[in-house]
Amino acid sequence: VFCMFEDLLIETFVLNSMLVGTVMRKIKSRTWKKQRYFKLQDDFTTIWYKSKKAGNAHSTFSVSDVEAVREGHQSEVLLSIADEFPAERCFTLVFRGRRSNLDLVAESEDEARSWIHGMRKLMENLENMGERERLDQWIGDWFKKADKNNDGRMNFKEVQDLLKMMNVEMNEHHALRLFTMADKSQSGTLEDDEFVLFYKMLTQRDDVLRVFQEFSSDGHKLSLADLEDFLREEQLEADADEDVRQRAEQFIQTYEPSEAAKLLDSMTLDGFLMYLGSAEGSIFNPRRRNVFQDMSQPLCNYFISSSHNTYLMEDQLRGQSSVEGYIRALTRGCRCVEVDCWDGANGEPIVYHGHTFTSKILFKDVVSAVGNYAFKVSEFPVILSIENHCNVEQQRVMARHLDLILGDKLLKSTLEGSAHIRLPSPEELKGKILVKAKKIGGLEDSLNGAVEDALGGEVSDDDEGADIDDDNLHRESVRRRKSKQRLSKELSDCVVYCKSVHFSSFKHSRIHSKFYEVASFTENKARKHLREAGADFVRHNSRQLTRVYPTGFRTDSSNFNPQEMWNAGCQIVALNFQTAGEAMDLNDGLFRQNACCGYVLKPGFMTNPEQRFDPEAPRRQDGHRPVISGQQLPKVNIKEDSIVDPQVRVEIHGVPLDQAKQETRYIENNGFNPVWYDTLRFTIHTPELAMVRFVVEDYDKTSKNDFVGQYTLPLSCVQQGYRHIHLLSKDGTSIHPSSLFVHIRITEMEKLPENP
Structure with missing residues (x-):
C-alpha cells in the first residue's frame, strides 16, 4: 500500500510539474538548438509549446500522436550533440506515422526524468481508456474548440460554428430545435451535461436503432436471449469456438453502462452501440490479431514484411539517409530490411544510395539500430539484405561489426551444425538475424571447410546487379566491373540460409537451385515472369525465397502494387516504407493479422510444389457484399466553411480475375453522420489471396476527389454481420472516432439465389 501511495505521489508531482511547464531545448541538428517552453494542457492530452522570441506563435501536439x-x-540528432549534453538530460518523442521525431534536452536530469515518466504515464492512461472514455474526451475537445470565449458554455452561434467544425451542414431550424431541447436550464446556452445531450441527439444512430429494434423483444432492450439471437443469426458468432450464450453474457458485462440492465442480463441501446464500436464489433476478426498461424513451416511458406532502401527517409536522389528508417520499419513489424554498403573514410563502411546525393550513415550505426530494435515488436527472424559494394578490407570490417554488435543474435551456422534439405521455420529462427548476401560456395562447402579466403570471380554486388532489367541496362556494366571484385570469407561466412544468386530460368532453378538460394527481381522482371509462366513462378516460390524490389526509375520512392507479387507467392516484396499510399495500405493490411509479427502463412495451394496454381486462371468462387453509414469523418479542407461530400469506394485486390472496385453515391455536405444504405457485391474466385480496401473520399465534380480515410484487411480476417470499420489516415494512423458501419455477408456462389 505504501509503495502504491508513493507511486501516486510521484505521478501527481510529475504531472503537476508538466502542468506548470518547463523550458527545454528543441534540437534539430548540431547547430540548430532553440529554447522552447513546453506545458501540459489542463485536458491532460495536449502538449503546448512556444518560443520566447516568436511572439504569440505556438504549437501543440496530442499525447495520442x-x-x-x-x-x-x-x-542521430542527439548523438551528434552527445559531447555537449549528457544522455541523462536528453530524450526523444517518436510520433506515429511519418512525422519527424522531437528531440529535446532538459535543463536538468530531474526535469528530463519527470517529462519521460510523465509522457509515458499519459500515454498509458490513453491506451487503457475505454471506448466511452475516448468518446467523452473527444466530445470535450470539441466543446473547448467551440467555446470561443472560454466561459464553459456555448450559445447558439457557437453551436453553429461547432457543427461546421464537426463536418456537418445542418438546417438552422433543425439545429435550433436540438439546441432548445438540450438546453434543460433554459439559459440560452449549453453547459457540460447539456452539451453531451445535444451531441447524443445530433449523433442519433437510426441505422443502429433499426437493427436494435429488429432483435429486441420489447423495443427497449436486448434480453440475453435477444442478444444471443443477434450474435448467432447476424454476426454468425456460432462459428466461433466459444459458446454464443457465454459471449452474449460477456458482452453485456463488458459494454453495458447501466448497472440495472446488467442485473437483468440485458443490453440497452447505449450498450449495443458500445459493443458495435469495440474490437469485438469491428470488421477485423479479433481471433486473428494474435499469432494464430502455424509458424513451424519453412521460411519460403510465408509472406514476409519487407522494406526497400530502408535507410532512406525521402526520395532516392537527394533524400536523407537515417538509422531512423530502420527503427521505424522494424517497429512496424518489418522483417527484411535493406542495407546498401559502400567504402567509407577511415576504413569504415557507409550506407547510402550509391551514385546519388543522398546523405551517408555508418554501417556500424545501422547494425546497432537493427540489433536494438529487431525484436521489439516481433520475436520472429529479421533478414538483413545486404547490397555489398565494398572492397575486401571493408567487407571484413562489416563482418566484424555484424559479429561484435549482434553477438548471439546473428545466425552464423545452420541450426544443428549441418546442412538440411529445407529452410528452417520462423519458430526455429526466433530471435535470430539472418544475412542475405553473396556467399562463396554453398552451405555444404562451408560445413566441409572447403572455402578459401577472398575468392576471386565472385560477384559481390547484390540484387540490383543480379537481375538485369530492360530499363536498367546500365547495371550490366556495373555488374561486369564488380564481377572481378573479391568477396571476403569473413562476410561470406555470415551468410547461411539466404545466399543471393543470379536467376537464369525456372527450369534451371528446378534442376540446379538449392533451398537456401535467393533470387531477386525488379518489379518489371517479376511481372514479366508472372505473365509468361505464373504457375512455374508459384512453384519456384514453394521451394525457395524470392525478393522483388521497385524499379530504378522510382526516384520519388513511390511503390508498385505488392498484391500481384503475392499472387505469385513471392515472399520478400520490398516496398518503400517511407511513402504512404495504396501499396503500403495493402502491406499494412496483409500484415495486420498474426500479431503484426511480419510473417503471414501462404495458402496451402502455394506451398505444395506438387500442386499447380496459376494466378491468371483461378477456379473457386465466393461472394462478398458490403455499405451502410459513416460517423465523424475528418475534414480534408482547412477552410472552416468546407464540408465533406463523402463517398465510399470498396476495392478488392487479389488475382487478376478478382480485381474490382465499386462506389457508393456521394452524400452532400455531411461528413458527420452520412448514411448510404447502398449494397455493393463482388465475386471473388481466390478468397485466400484477396484483400479488401475501404476508401472514403470527398467527392468533387470538377477535380480529383480528396482522400479522407481508409482501412485495408485480408478477406480471411473479415467478420460478417454488422461491423464498424475504424478508419486510418493516409499514414496508417488512427483517426478516432472516424468510422464506417457496414453489413457484410460472404456466401458460396452455388448457395446464392439465381437472381440475387
Missing part, C-alpha cells in the same frame, strides 16, 4: 519515448542519445 506519440508512439514512444526514447531516453538518452537514441537518435
Whole structure:
C-alpha cells in the first residue's frame, strides 16, 4: 500500500510539474538548438509549446500522436550533440506515422526524468481508456474548440460554428430545435451535461436503432436471449469456438453502462452501440490479431514484411539517409530490411544510395539500430539484405561489426551444425538475424571447410546487379566491373540460409537451385515472369525465397502494387516504407493479422510444389457484399466553411480475375453522420489471396476527389454481420472516432439465389 501511495505521489508531482511547464531545448541538428517552453494542457492530452522570441506563435501536439519515448542519445540528432549534453538530460518523442521525431534536452536530469515518466504515464492512461472514455474526451475537445470565449458554455452561434467544425451542414431550424431541447436550464446556452445531450441527439444512430429494434423483444432492450439471437443469426458468432450464450453474457458485462440492465442480463441501446464500436464489433476478426498461424513451416511458406532502401527517409536522389528508417520499419513489424554498403573514410563502411546525393550513415550505426530494435515488436527472424559494394578490407570490417554488435543474435551456422534439405521455420529462427548476401560456395562447402579466403570471380554486388532489367541496362556494366571484385570469407561466412544468386530460368532453378538460394527481381522482371509462366513462378516460390524490389526509375520512392507479387507467392516484396499510399495500405493490411509479427502463412495451394496454381486462371468462387453509414469523418479542407461530400469506394485486390472496385453515391455536405444504405457485391474466385480496401473520399465534380480515410484487411480476417470499420489516415494512423458501419455477408456462389 505504501509503495502504491508513493507511486501516486510521484505521478501527481510529475504531472503537476508538466502542468506548470518547463523550458527545454528543441534540437534539430548540431547547430540548430532553440529554447522552447513546453506545458501540459489542463485536458491532460495536449502538449503546448512556444518560443520566447516568436511572439504569440505556438504549437501543440496530442499525447495520442506519440508512439514512444526514447531516453538518452537514441537518435542521430542527439548523438551528434552527445559531447555537449549528457544522455541523462536528453530524450526523444517518436510520433506515429511519418512525422519527424522531437528531440529535446532538459535543463536538468530531474526535469528530463519527470517529462519521460510523465509522457509515458499519459500515454498509458490513453491506451487503457475505454471506448466511452475516448468518446467523452473527444466530445470535450470539441466543446473547448467551440467555446470561443472560454466561459464553459456555448450559445447558439457557437453551436453553429461547432457543427461546421464537426463536418456537418445542418438546417438552422433543425439545429435550433436540438439546441432548445438540450438546453434543460433554459439559459440560452449549453453547459457540460447539456452539451453531451445535444451531441447524443445530433449523433442519433437510426441505422443502429433499426437493427436494435429488429432483435429486441420489447423495443427497449436486448434480453440475453435477444442478444444471443443477434450474435448467432447476424454476426454468425456460432462459428466461433466459444459458446454464443457465454459471449452474449460477456458482452453485456463488458459494454453495458447501466448497472440495472446488467442485473437483468440485458443490453440497452447505449450498450449495443458500445459493443458495435469495440474490437469485438469491428470488421477485423479479433481471433486473428494474435499469432494464430502455424509458424513451424519453412521460411519460403510465408509472406514476409519487407522494406526497400530502408535507410532512406525521402526520395532516392537527394533524400536523407537515417538509422531512423530502420527503427521505424522494424517497429512496424518489418522483417527484411535493406542495407546498401559502400567504402567509407577511415576504413569504415557507409550506407547510402550509391551514385546519388543522398546523405551517408555508418554501417556500424545501422547494425546497432537493427540489433536494438529487431525484436521489439516481433520475436520472429529479421533478414538483413545486404547490397555489398565494398572492397575486401571493408567487407571484413562489416563482418566484424555484424559479429561484435549482434553477438548471439546473428545466425552464423545452420541450426544443428549441418546442412538440411529445407529452410528452417520462423519458430526455429526466433530471435535470430539472418544475412542475405553473396556467399562463396554453398552451405555444404562451408560445413566441409572447403572455402578459401577472398575468392576471386565472385560477384559481390547484390540484387540490383543480379537481375538485369530492360530499363536498367546500365547495371550490366556495373555488374561486369564488380564481377572481378573479391568477396571476403569473413562476410561470406555470415551468410547461411539466404545466399543471393543470379536467376537464369525456372527450369534451371528446378534442376540446379538449392533451398537456401535467393533470387531477386525488379518489379518489371517479376511481372514479366508472372505473365509468361505464373504457375512455374508459384512453384519456384514453394521451394525457395524470392525478393522483388521497385524499379530504378522510382526516384520519388513511390511503390508498385505488392498484391500481384503475392499472387505469385513471392515472399520478400520490398516496398518503400517511407511513402504512404495504396501499396503500403495493402502491406499494412496483409500484415495486420498474426500479431503484426511480419510473417503471414501462404495458402496451402502455394506451398505444395506438387500442386499447380496459376494466378491468371483461378477456379473457386465466393461472394462478398458490403455499405451502410459513416460517423465523424475528418475534414480534408482547412477552410472552416468546407464540408465533406463523402463517398465510399470498396476495392478488392487479389488475382487478376478478382480485381474490382465499386462506389457508393456521394452524400452532400455531411461528413458527420452520412448514411448510404447502398449494397455493393463482388465475386471473388481466390478468397485466400484477396484483400479488401475501404476508401472514403470527398467527392468533387470538377477535380480529383480528396482522400479522407481508409482501412485495408485480408478477406480471411473479415467478420460478417454488422461491423464498424475504424478508419486510418493516409499514414496508417488512427483517426478516432472516424468510422464506417457496414453489413457484410460472404456466401458460396452455388448457395446464392439465381437472381440475387
